[in-house]
Amino acid sequence: MRMIIFGPQGSGKGTIASRLGAKLGGIPHVSTGDMLRDEVKRGTEIGKNAAPIMNQGGLVPDSVVNKLLEDRLAKDDAKNGFILDGYPRNITQAHELETKYKIDAAVLLDVPVWLLLSRLTNRRVCRKCGEVYNLVNLRPKVEGVCDKDGGEVYQRDDDKEEAIKERFALYEKVTMPLIEYYRKKGILKQVTCDKLETTPDQNVAAMLSVLGVEG
Numbered sequence: 155m156r157m158i159i160f161g162p163q164g165s166g167k168g169t170i171a172s173r174l175g176a177k178l179g180g181i182p183h184v185s186t187g188d189m190l191r192d193e194v195k196r197g198t199e200i201g202k203n204a205a206p207i208m209n210q211g212g213l214v215p216d217s218v219v220n221k222l223l224e225d226r227l228a229k230d231d232a233k234n235g236f237i238l239d240g241y242p243r244n245i246t247q248a249h250e251l252e253t254k255y256k257i258d259a260a261v262l263l264d265v266p267v268w269l270l271l272s273r274l275t276n277r278r279v280c281r282k283c284g285e286v287y288n289l290v291n292l293r294p295k296v297e298g299v300c301d302k303d304g305g306e307v308y309q310r311d312d313d314k315e316e317a318i319k320e321r322f323a324l325y326e327k328v329t330m331p332l333i334e335y336y337r338k339k340g341i342l343k344q345v346t347c348d349k350l351e352t353t354p355d356q357n358v359a360a361m362l363s364v365l366g367v368e369g
């Protein structure tokens with residue numbers, strides 16, 4: 155299964171994609187946002203150039219992201235499939251992806267705006283491993299500490315209000331046409347999540363169902 159997961163920031167798609175990958179035979183969840191944050195953390199040339207763009211909620215140049223992704227998907231664990239999260243972000247990236255892979259499904263996680271805002275302002279991330287938490291429905295067992303590796307659980311700079319506004323505007327302008335693009339190709343599936351109390355596992359089950367896979 156080679157698939158893309160779409161959803162606005164705060165839709166919980168990262169958490170869902172990780173769990174979905176495990177259910178789909180262990181295919182990796184590949185997040186270009188996580189990869190870029192890793193570059194920033196390691197202080198690489200890519201990271202240094204990307205950091206200011208990311209902090210302002212802009213898009214890192216296609217050439218940079220395309221190369222990062224190409225190298226990631228060439229790894230052994232992606233041989234039998236992958237779940238892309240955060241890529242493609244525009245039609246140019248979608249075309250680039252198509253030159254290399256046949257995509258089986260694009261799943262849109264449809265979440266209303268009020269729920270997104272609640273999720274975003276409550277989202278916290280582990281500084282070490284990137285595990286995502288939410289202060290409303292997915293709290294770490296100990297406040298401020300990652301369940302997985304004990305890392306510091308913090309609020310990302312790009313989850314702050316100004317960056318969020320820019321990202322919403324970008325999502326509408328650039329990403330929505332992609333949803334139409336995959337709808338026209340006939341591979342778009344949709345899962346609606348409009349309740350704050352819906353758990354990531356319930357969303358994963360709904361995804362498996364629209365993909366026609368037994369949970």
Ligand code: AMP
Nearest residue numbers: 186187208211212213214219240241243
């Ligand atoms: P995300 O975690 O997917 O929200 O990504 C965080 C930030 O990384 C975005 O706001 C962008 O600045 C950058 N980014 C992630 N994926 C891409 C992409 N496919 N193309 C360009 N920039 C990206």
